[in-house]
Amino acid sequence: MPVIRNIPDSKRRSRTGCLQCRKRRRKCDEKRPRCGSCQERGVACEYKQWAFVAEVASVPDNVDKTPGRHQDVAQSPVFAQDDLLSLPKAASPIPPPNDSPHSVSYPAKDNGTVNTVNTPFDTSPAASLAHTHESTGNQILTPSTWDDKAGQCKQRAMHCFRYQLVPWIESNAPKPSFGSNMMTLAQDKAVIMDAAIYLARHRTSRGETSIEELQELHHRLLLENTFVADVGRSLLALGDLFNDGPSQWPKFRFYHPQPDTPSQPLEDMDEPLKSLLRFHLKIDLATSIMTNKPPSMKLSLSSGRSLFSAPLSPIETYDSCLLCLFECLRLIHYELIPLFTGQSNMQSAAPESYSLKWAAWSRLWASCMQWFQDRPPGMEPVLESSDADLNGQKMQESPFPADIYTSALSLQANLTMHLSSLLLLAYKPRLVKLSRFPHHLISRSWHTQKIARLAVWNSFPEQWDPLVVAALLRAAREMTHASQQEALLTCFQRITDVTKLPLDEEISNLRLYWSSSSHSTPPTMSHR
Numbered sequence: 001m002p003v004i005r006n007i008p009d010s011k012r013r014s015r016t017g018c019l020q021c022r023k024r025r026r027k028c029d030e031k032r033p034r035c036g037s038c039q040e041r042g043v044a045c046e047y048k049q050w051a052f053v054a055e056v057a058s059v060p061d062n063v064d065k066t067p068g069r070h071q072d073v074a075q076s077p078v079f080a081q082d083d084l085l086s087l088p089k090a091a092s093p094i095p096p097p098n099d100s101p102h103s104v105s106y107p108a109k110d111n112g113t114v115n116t117v118n119t120p121f122d123t124s125p126a127a128s129l130a131h132t133h134e135s136t137g138n139q140i141l142t143p144s145t146w147d148d149k150a151g152q153c154k155q156r157a158m159h160c161f162r163y164q165l166v167p168w169i170e171s172n173a174p175k176p177s178f179g180s181n182m183m184t185l186a187q188d189k190a191v192i193m194d195a196a197i198y199l200a201r202h203r204t205s206r207g208e209t210s211i212e213e214l215q216e217l218h219h220r221l222l223l224e225n226t227f228v229a230d231v232g233r234s235l236l237a238l239g240d241l242f243n244d245g246p247s248q249w250p251k252f253r254f255y256h257p258q259p260d261t262p263s264q265p266l267e268d269m270d271e272p273l274k275s276l277l278r279f280h281l282k283i284d285l286a287t288s289i290m291t292n293k294p295p296s297m298k299l300s301l302s303s304g305r306s307l308f309s310a311p312l313s314p315i316e317t318y319d320s321c322l323l324c325l326f327e328c329l330r331l332i333h334y335e336l337i338p339l340f341t342g343q344s345n346m347q348s349a350a351p352e353s354y355s356l357k358w359a360a361w362s363r364l365w366a367s368c369m370q371w372f373q374d375r376p377p378g379m380e381p382v383l384e385s386s387d388a389d390l391n392g393q394k395m396q397e398s399p400f401p402a403d404i405y406t407s408a409l410s411l412q413a414n415l416t417m418h419l420s421s422l423l424l425l426a427y428k429p430r431l432v433k434l435s436r437f438p439h440h441l442i443s444r445s446w447h448t449q450k451i452a453r454l455a456v457w458n459s460f461p462e463q464w465d466p467l468v469v470a471a472l473l474r475a476a477r478e479m480t481h482a483s484q485q486e487a488l489l490t491c492f493q494r495i496t497d498v499t500k501l502p503l504d505e506e507i508s509n510l511r512l513y514w515s516s517s518s519h520s521t522p523p524t525m526s527h528r
Contacts, residue, residue, distance in 0.1 A: 165196075249466070294329060317413060337427075378406070384404075385402045415455075418451050455491050472492075479514075485514055
């Protein structure tokens with residue numbers, strides 16, 4: 001015989017208490033609009049919305065089927081709320097043999113007989129809840145339970161966006177404002193929230209999202225103001241990175257300002273658009289390096305200040321490094337290459353134009369040398385091995401000497417300046433003497449080795465932006481030692497695992513290039 005316990009009301013467990021008391025596992029007096037505990041602690045008191053169900057589809061066998069009892073249970077707010085808080089597990093359907101893999105069988109009771117019903121297989125929240133309802137019999141399908149199930153994938157996507165994509169876009173800069181501004185805008189504008197969810201799902205599924213969903217988002221952005229539309233389009237464009245490898249980056253849909261809007265330099269833009277356009281610029285610079293073509297973005301980076309003019313914040317210092325690389329590429333492709341190939345017009349072939357071009361080269365080279373001889377605070381490595389460690393015996397132990405940095409931003413800034421120096425040395429004027437500079441600073445091999453060392457010895461998840469990937473692909477072609485090639489292959493695999501960027505085609509091309517250069521079998525990754 002069951003024991004009847006006389007529990008006083010003050011000790012009786014509450015099932016309809018406020019959310020704060022339920023979270024703290026405390027007794028709630030259930031006073032409205034604020035319970036005594038929340039009023040005493042000075043916090044917001046909220047109660048879960050009850051879901052009232054007009055009709056129950058089926059009733060389990062162990063429940064009294066009298067009309068009065070059934071109506072009391074169905075209309076009880078406690079019953080409805082508990083049903084929302086603890087959803088029963090769905091029975092696992094077993095697909096029948098020799099049938100389509102896209103259909104499953106469910107037993108259906110009808111007048112005491114069991115019939116098999118074939119239902120199309122669907123993994124959507126609606127189908128999941130419907131199958132749960134059919135298999136359990138006592139599950140009540142309500143709008144609240146629908147929202148709980150349908151929102152789980154959105155929650156996972158937003159978690160991925162906030163903690164994986166946001167640090168990658170902003171390089172995890174000190175005191176970043178991109179993430180907070182992005183989430184605030186997403187809270188105010190549903191289309192930005194949906195664009196962020198689309199990007200996160202697109203990254204996870206390796207580009208297998210619906211094209212109709214993308215078109216719908218672009219259509220909704222047409223109804224927003226210029227700033228929101230620019231943020232949304234810049235965000236959606238990043239999905240192209242996960243479709244194919246870097247060889248397809250020239251097809252990237254870069255940001256271009258509207259013809260009727262005034263031009264604004266990057267440093268004067270507001271977040272989150274500023275960080276998104278900086279990331280677009282890095283993709284453009286990476287594409288220019290890999291294709292040997294000029295950058296395509298028509299974007300002003302600075303309002304006229306000189307490079308590395310003190311004092312600068314870390315992110316402003318990095319912007320100056322990007323500006324230096326951007327000007328190097330424009331000088332090379334629009335001035336120096338036409339000059340070397342004889343494609344310059346007669347007007348630009350005047351002696352004055354030659355002097356202006358080489359003066360621009362000298363100015364950019366001086367900026368690079370200023371960087372390596374007097375780096376800004378926070379941009380120096382905490383450990384920088386000497387070049388004497390590049391002898392044969394130590395190379396067997398470690399293919400690259402160690403260069404370790406304290407942040408992804410400082411690593412990216414130094415890599416950008418090494419890349420700028422490497423490009424300028426490739427187009428150095430014949431009559432310019434660089435003997436007054438340290439020997440390693442005027443060596444193309446030294447800058448190439450430095451780029452590889454930065455990538456191999458640092459493992460910040462957010463360091464692998466497109467510009468770093470492009471620089472590493474360029475530097476990898478200069479590596480002739482088998483151990484160095486093996487280390488870079490491992491590094492490329494790590495990039496794919498962290499960023500989900502597909503690099504299979506680039507790795508195959510690298511192996512083919514190494515094989516043709518050495519006439520031997522290229523290295524294979526030992527762990528693959």
